[in-house]
Amino acid sequence: MRLGGVDPSILRELSGVYKPFVKAFKELISNAFDADAECIRVEFADNFSSVTIIDDGHGMTPFEFRDDFTRIGGGSRRWAGGKTLKGRLRVGNKGIGFLALARYCERLIVESAGERGFHREVELVRTPDSIDIPATLGLPLSSELLSRCLSCQVSRSGPRRTRLKEGRDYTWKRGRRHLAIPKNVGPVKVRLAVDCNQLIFKASLDFERLLCLADNADLEKIEDFASIEIYDRKTQPPFSGTRVCAEQLKDFVRRELRMEQRKGFVRNIGSRSGFEKFRWSLSRCTPIPYMTLGGDTENPLADLLTIPPGSALSSLHVSHGETSFSLRRPLYPFDPDSPSLPPDMLTKAEIDEGGLKAAGFLAGYTGIIFPAEYRGLSIRVRGVAIGDPGFLGAETLLTGASKAALSQITGEINILAGLDAVGALNPGRESFYEESEHFKILRRALIGEGERVGGYLGGVVAAVLRRTSVQSGLSDVLNRAALRRQALEDMSAAITQLIARGDGTARALLEMARSRRSHVNGLASASMLEYWIPPRIGGLTVKFTKNLTEPATTNYETGEVNIDEARLNQERTLLLFDRQFSIIHKKGQPDQPIAEMDPERGEIFINWGHPVRLQMDERGFLRTSLAWLLAKEAAKKDPDLMMDLALRLLSFNAVSHG
Amino acid sequence: MNPTRSALLVSPPVYDTQYWAHWSLPYGLLRVAAWLQTKGYMLKLIDCMEANKRRTVPRKSRKVRKLCSTDSYTPDSWQGFSVAEDEKVEFCFGIPPEILKKQLKEIQKKAREAQESLFDIQVFPEPDEVWISSIMTYWWESTRDVITECREVFPNAVIRVGGIYPTLAPEHAMENLGLQKPLHLQGRELDPLDPEQQHRDIVVSATIPDANPLPLCLELYQEDGAGEPELEEGAPRKGLPEYTILTTSRGCPFKCSYCAANVLNEGRKVWVREYNSAYEEVKRRFQQGIKEFCFYEDNLLLGKNNFLELIRLIAEDPDLKGIKLHAPEGIEVRLLHPHVVQLMRKAGFGRFYFPLETVNANMQKKWDRTHTNMEKFFYALQNTVDTGYRLRCQDLNCFILFGLPDEDLQAVYDTVVFASSRVGSVIPMLFTPVPNTPIFENYRSYIESKGFDLQHLNGKLLPFLDYNRRKYKDLSVRDYTALESLMWRLNAKVRQESFDLGGTGRVASMFREIFVSTDRPGMRRSPLFLDTPNAEVR
Amino acid sequence: MAKIVTTQTFLSRHVRAKDQILLVNPPVEETRYNWRRWNQPLDLLKIGSWLKAHIGCGVDLFDLMQPDKKGKVAAKWLPRDRRYYSIKGDRYPVRHFGLPYQSLADRLVSMKTERSEPTQVWVTSLCSYWYESVAEVCRLVRQTLPDVPIILLGQYVRLMPKHASLACAADFVLSQPFELRSQQGAFDLYGKNQPPFWALQVEPEIAVKEIKSAVAQEIVDFTFFEEDICRENGQPLIEIYEKTRDLHERVRFHIICGLHPSRLTPALARIFVDKKFVELHFEEDDSGATLDIDSYGRARAYLQEAGLEMTTKHTSGFVWLGRPGDQMEQLILRSFQVLDAFGGLILKPFSPTPGSEEHQTHAEYLDTVLHREWTPHFFPFSELNKISRQEYHDLYRMAAFLNERVRNKAFDFLNGTLGAQMLRKSLQREVWKIEPNSLRLAS
Structure with a gap:
């Protein structure tokens, strides 16, 4: 059987377009899809020496096989808008698909029959x-x-x-x-x-021989690389659809597929086993249905991902040995390990301009996305991802925190019209031709123009950054509050322990705690210091609420941070054995006392304007001022007792730190 | 040019009643591996004694051995089984032969698959040679079992057995290991390229001189062996053991009657490894993440100047901060001068093990321990304490040898009490007679009369119990168990210190007084119920 | 200051069916706590079950001393700056045994936010010298739930109600216990997170029910919290054993307290031979100034007659250490005697029970000792006895030396064996005194 008259060296070049193996392999799936298959089974031999693709499509007659399957460029017409018998938009090759596997196996066996x-x-x-x-x-x-x-x-x-x-x-x-x-x-x-x-036929394409001929430029023998045998269908077992077997997969392919998962902690697909990586990649570059979020029919994403009926296979099974997997198109928000996606971090993308129609979503997360392979925008034409997910060049425009935010963004864009012309995609369908008008429109809509990132992506990056800044602002506020609270805990626990031990100091402390006299001297009238919570954190308004289950919650839709008041109030109270004192923070003068106590009203004033404050952090200052105050109040002018108490109070830590 | 040969290296499991898997790296085999690599061999290692992170190996009950006897049996069920007083359970420590066989078959399967595929050239092929290290003479049976399994899986491979056992008892090895018309060669006579040797099983005695200075080939523990690419400098290497073993000298000029070092090293000559190469090895391994180094020497400090140079380099190297050095094999007390101890502490030796063996001068003499005496022991002890090593907390430890024929048990007790009180930690060492040593020859007729093979001579099986009954009529297993248990209990610590039997405090002196008085004949007020008349059962 | 009331009074006046009660078992701060895995708040469990049954209020439990599945209780050094407790120059490192205080604070906060906060918090207590952690638990509760009354119960407050009312910021101190022997423990309060063992009392009717219920939940380890487990000649214990022996193959009894040599009967010895009794620890029995040798001899004879092999079971006897009037010689002698009787020896440091005879006799002396320092590990009678703490530690070392087993066998110091004779000889000859110059011991 003769090949469609192309120089084998060009064949060699073309066959090199498909890298790695899975990208070449997907061409066989595309062919089956274009043959109107609904279910495809991919079966690997136990030792990965061969792989067989069995589909339930309409098959090929030996003539179609010869004219379309083995002819370079034969399929280009189809891609340019052709539809399958069933009316599907074809995803198949530009007429060189069968060559895709030329570098990966020694022989391709095709069995099929068509009723035309x-x-x-x-x-x-x-x-x-x-x-x-x-x-x-x-x-x-x-x-x-x-x-x-x-x-x-x-x-x-x-x-x-x-x-x-x-x-x-x-x-x-x-x-x-x-x-x-x-x-x-x-x-x-x-x-x-x-x-x-x-008729039913069985053809064999001997790639080893083809590439060898190409090396020797021996065009005379070019016809020998393919052989076909045609049988009477009645004499053969019942058969429909097409069965393609890539035999004698090359050693490096087998090794890749056999590779075990990397030892230790593994998060990325790239570190998983070879076979798992293969399945993951295949699931991204073949027209299969989306994975679904178990039970959640109300998911807002469901609307954004509507794809035209019939544009996906019903099933794609991949099996090896005892294991079998039904592939689904992976999506990070549907991944069982992905955190829940707040509604405001989900951006719907819709483009309808100059003949390009596209729809999909972008999603930002507060944490970094793992596996890393989910990061980036996946662009699909006719249900098939074009290349790996990425940011269409935005990576190179952004710097610093904005660039880091990209690792928290995923997205999925389905091209519904346009961009599927031969002129827009490279032969392996791995990338768009940048000069394509449709691509320019797509790019502008997604990442904007010029040197700044805009478009949908710009919005999502801004949302991610806002979250990051709110989170870090909030954790700063909460951590500082926790440290101040710790200082009060330390004092309170120290007093409790000293009183419990029951020695002389205990009596003095207990008396102080129960005292009802008032002898403040000015600090009470100094201005208040509400330093601990800023009114806005990362642009969100701070509100105080009661009985939250966490110290704080954020609501980006309403633009509010809710902080649990009850917990904060703990920071404004000091339990001295069995009596609660209010801690009142004052912006006093440097020459005013470091702290004052009003036992009558159960109030303690802390002077944050005191010069000692400059020498230490908030926790340290709070501890020091309280220790000084309590020792002074309890000692009643006995300097030895005061020194002893102050030291005991200062040296007490309720829990280990660091 | 010879085609590449392939060798499978096996460190066999251990059949014994006890095993401490702390420094069990098969250093001889790993050094031979390094040597074979220089000869272009393709290698694979199966270390049946590879310890886990907690430095233990799995164990499986094997049989019950009667002490001082050739009798053994396997109980019908191990569930709830307990041994009689004159028996011990022998375990298989490490990977047992039947599991080893599975591993061998796995290697074979992979090799054959790779052979068929023609591509996997990295895969270890079916070996041409199997090298087995055999250590203690009384462990020889596991070597035999390993050979049987290797033979069965790789019938075409030739076997090489080296190590202490084949050195000390080559005839025994030639006869009993199931080798086929083996050659007996000295290590120095080995020539991998010799066609005659290539087709014969070999029993190798003594060391291979060319291998001695080579660093251990630890890379064999890594998954892909030597095929793994070199990582960035300083990155810890996966799969390497946590420690390694260094040998900077071999041989000992002395001739203690129970020791086999002279036979192992073909005489009393001491070979010393040049310190620079050892230092380079230490540095390289440390960078790869190995922080512990263990010196295995016949007599550390004999190549003193060389050794000191090495540890000086280690002590002064800021890159080696955090290194831990060990010398668990004992140390030549005679040479522990103050500056030596100071340098050793600075370099990272955390503990010392003194081969005290006995305090009894007669025994010392009898054992031809001419080079050491108590004076020297005290000298070493004083120097270590002065340098900051603490007593009574296992910084300093004494080996005490017992279970010898014609031993003076009182002298052993004396030694125990002495060591415990003066040093604080004692390590009991039950004596195993080793073929080719003077003591072995002296008692050969007894050994033969008992029908003992090498495995029966394991010290833990008390081979000289019957012999010593000539001197102590009622001597029983219990007496030895008691002695051993006494030594362990002397090490029990409270608030990081052990009890000082000879202490000057009130507790120790009163303890002694009461304990000694419990045996005073004619004592009226005995604390013991059995002697107390009014403790009758009502 | 907390009100001191009897349990009876409190229950009748202050607890209503609508109450929601949280029971808390506080953690322990101590230098050593070898028996911590046996800490179980049996009094809380019993009163919890009584409250549910008789008043019908809601009950919750937070046991900070709960061991994990493997029987291990969390332990952590105290913060560095107060890790060591110094007593006359001896430094004792102190650890926090049990869950951290923060876990209690977190639990209270989450109860609050879930609107399921208790209306009362009951805190139990054990040894009186551990009162500091009780005080701290009270503080935490008061801090988080300022309006919720705190009720203290347990041994410490029973023995020292006044001290407790001063030392702890509680509202009520329940001075008189309440008879609860006939009440089953409310182990269901642990929910799915059951402790690895259940503590029982020697009350056949109750204990048998409890054991059955435990076994149904795969819990097979039991111990008895009793002063005298051989009471009524051992009949109740025998009854419990006989009614549960066939329940489960792996049922195990740990006799860790309340077993007195003088109270052992032949019938009890016969049940102790069963594998189900995995450990037997005998209390120390005196006859005046010396050990009650008769009882020990008899107990040992009963056990031997019943066929008990000391080597296959963990048997041991306690010897008190640090009692007032300790005589060094007596302590060592007793150690030998107990070792001889039971093959194992455990030194048990002594602390005077507040209000006990020892306390009253030595009240004046004890007044000079801070109550915190009554912990037995600090040997509060050390100065009185003129035995230094170092010497007490030496005694511990001696006991460790006497007690350590190798191949499950203890060294037979006493039976005239060859080893014992030679050891004596070595000691008599003072071999440790060998000096290099004088050396050449004749053999």
């Missing part, structure tokens, strides 16, 4: 002695098959168009393999029709 006929008309200017029918049909059909499937019309062409009659004007020789016209009747036209219903 084949017609051929031959016009001859002179009456030939005999016509070689198999040669005319271009396929090795046995005389037995020919006698059953072939019908033939021979007519005189030219002005005297008359049909010739079998037996009288022409005869069959060698069992319908040769047609002989004994009389010279001038120019003739022969119309051959083959009823392929009866």
Whole structure:
């Protein structure tokens, strides 16, 4: 069987377009899809030495196989808007798909059958002695098959168009393999029709040989690389659809597939086993249905991902040994390990401009996305991802925190119209041609123009950054509050312990805690310090609420941070054995006391304007001022007792730190 | 050029009643591996004694051995089984032969698959040679079992057995290991390229001189062996053991009657490894994440100047901060001068192990321990304490040898009490007679009369119990168990210190007084119920 | 200051069916706590079950001393700056045993936010010298739930109600316990997170029910919290054993307290031989100034007669250490005697029970000792006895030396074995005194 007349060295070049193996492999899935298959099974041999793809599509006749499957460029028409018999938009190759696997296996075995006929008309200017029918049909059909499937019309062409009659004007020789016209009747036209219903074929493409020929540039032998055998369908086991087997996968392919998951902690797909990586990649570049979020039918994403009916396979099963997997198109928000997506971090994307129609979503997360392979925008044409997810060049425009935010963004854009022209995609469908007008529109809508990132992505990056700043602002506020609270805890626990131990200091402390006299001296009237919570954190308004289950919650929709008041109030109270004192923070003068106590009203004033504050952090200052105050109040002017108490209080830590 | 040969290296499991898997790296085998690598061999290691992170190996009950006897049996069920007083359970420590066989078959399967695929050239092929290290003479049975399994899986491979056992008892090895017409060679006679040797099983005695200075080939513990690419400098290497073993000298000029070092090293000559190469090895391994180094020497400090140079380099190297050095094999007390100890502490030696063996001068003499005496022991002890090593907390430890024929048990007790009181930690060492040593020859007729093979001579099986009954009529297993248990209990610590039997405090002196008085004949006020008349059962 | 009331009074006046009561078992701060895995708040469990049954209020439990599945209780050093407690120059590192205080604070906060805060918090207590952690628990509760009354119960407050009312910021101190022996423990309060063992009392009717219920939940380890487990000649214990022996193959009894040599009967010895009794620890029995040798001899004879092999079971006897009037010689002698009787020896440091005879006799002396320092590990009678803490530690070392087993066998110090004779000889000859110059011991 002869190949469509292209220089083998070009074949070699073209076959190199598909890297890695899975990208080449997907072409076979595309072919099956274009043959209107619904279910495809991919079966690896136990040792990954071969892989078989079985589909339930409409199959191929041997003639279609020859004309389309093995012919370079034969499919380009189809991509350019062709539809399948069922009316699907084709995703198949540009006519070089079968070559895709040339570098990855030694031989491709194709078995198929199609229930369509084949017609051929031959016009001859002179009456030939005999016509070689198999040669005319271009396929090795046995005389037995020919006698059953072939019908033939021979007519005189030219002005005297008359049909010739079998037996009288022409005869069959060698069992319908040769047609002989004994009389010279001038120019003739022969119309051959083959009823392929009866035929099933098994073809073998010997890539090893093809590439070897290409190396030797031995064009004479080029026809030898493919062989085909055609059988009577009745003599074969029942069969429909197509079965393609890539035999003797190359060693490096097998090794890749066999590779085990990397040892230790693994988060990314890239570190998983070879077979898992293969399945993941295949699930991204083949037209299969989305994975679904178990039970959640109300998911807002469901609307954004509507894809036209019939544009996906019903199932794609991949099996190896005992294990079998039904592939689904992966989406980070549907991944069982992904955190829940706040509604305001989900951006709906819709483009309808200049003939380009696209729809999908972008999603930002507060944490970094793992596995890393989910990061980026996945752009699909006819349900198939074009290349790996990325940010269409925004990566190079952004810097610093904005760039870091990209690792928290994922997205999915389905191209519904446009961008599927030959001129827009490279042959491996791995990238868009940047000069394509449609691509320019897409890019502008997604990431904006010029040196700043805008568009949908710009919005999502801004949302991610806002969250990050709110989170860090809030955790700063909460951490500082926790440290101040810790200082009060330390004091309170120290007093409790000293009182419990029951020595002389205990009595003094207990008396102080229970005292009701008032002897403040000015600090009470100093201005208040509400330093601990800023009114806005990361642009959100701070509100105080009661009984939150967490210390704080954020609501980006309403633009509010809610902080649990009860917990904060703890920070404003100091339990001295069994009596609660209010801690009141004051912006006093440097020459005012560091702290004052009003036992009558149960209040303690802390002077944050005291110069000692400059020497220490908030926790340290709070501890020091309280220790000083409590020691002074309890000691009642006994300097030894005061020193002893102050030291004991200062040296007490309720829990270990650091 | 010879085609590349392939060798499978196996460190066999251990059949014994006890095993401490702390420094069990098969350093001889790993050094031979390094040597074979220089000869272009393709290697694979199966270390049946590879310890886990907690430095233990799995164990499986094997049989019950009667002490001082050739009798053994396997109980019907191990569930709830307990041994009689004169028996011990022998375990298989490490990977047992039947599991080893599975691993061998796995290697074979992979090798054959790779052979068929023609691509996996990195895969270890079916070996041409199997090298087995065999350590203690009384462990020889596991070597035999390993050979049987290797033979069965790789019938075409030739076997090489080296190590202490084949050195000390080559004839025994030639006869009993199931080798086929083996050659007996000295290590120095080995020549991997010799076609005659290539087709014969070999029993190797003594060391391979060319291998001695080579660093251990620890890379064999890594998943892909030597095929793994070199990582960035300083990155810890996965799969390497946590420690390694260094040997900077071999041989010992002395000739203690129970020791086999002279036989192992073909005489009394001491070979010393040049310190620079050892230092380079330490540095490289440290960078790869190995922080612990263990010196295995016949007699550390004999190549003193060389050794000191090495540890000086280690002590002064800021890159080696946090290194831990160990010398668990004992140390030549005679040479522990103050500056030596100071340097050793600075370099990272955390503990010292003194081969005290006995305090009894007669025994010392009898054992030809001419080079050491108590004076030297005290000298070493004083120097270590002065340098900051603490007593009574296992910084300093004494080996005490017992279970010898004709031993003076009182001398052993004396030694125990002495060591415990003066040092604080004692490590009991039950004596195993080693073929080719003077002591072995002296008692050969007894050994033969008992019908003992090497495995029966394991010290833990008390081979000289019957012999010593000539001197102590009622000597029983219990007496040895008691002695051993006494030594362990002396190490029990409270608030990081052990009890000082000879202490000057009130507790120790009163303890002694009461304990000694419990046996005073004619004592009226005995604390013991059995001797107390009014403790009758009502 | 907390009000001191009897349990009876409190229950009748202050607890209503609508109350929601949280029971808390506080953590322990101590230098050593070897028996911590046996800490179980049996009094809380019993009163919890009584409250549910008789008043019908809601009950919750937070046991900070709960061991994990493997029987391990969390332990952490105290913060560095107060890690060591110094007593006359001896430094004792102190650890926090049990869950951290923060876990209680977190639990209270979450109860508050879930609107399920208790209306009362009951805190139990154990040894009186551990009162500091009780005080801290009270503080935490008061801090988080300022309006919720705190009720203290347990041994400490029973023995020292006044101290407790001063030392702890509680509202009520329940001075008189309430008879609850006939009440089953409310182990259901642990929910799915059951402790690895259940503590019982020797009350056949109750204990058998409890054991059955525990076994149904795959809990097979039991111990008894009793002063005298051999009471009524051992009949109740035998009854419990006989009614539960066939329940589960792996049922195990740990006799860790309340077993007195003098109270052992032949019948009890016969049940102790069963594998189900995995450990037997005998209390120390005196006859005046010396050990009650008769009882020990008898107990040992009963056990031997019943066929008990000391080597296969963990048997041991306690010897008190640090009692007032300790005589060094007596302590060592007793150690030998107990070792001889039961093959194992455990020194048990002594602390005077407040109000006990020892306390009253030595009240004046004890007044000079801070109550915090009554912990037995600090040997509060050290000065009185003129035995230094170092010496007490030496005694511990001696006990460790006497007690350590190798291959499950203890060294037989006493039976005239070859080893014992030779050890004596070595000690008599003072072999540790060998000096390099004088050396050449004749053999």
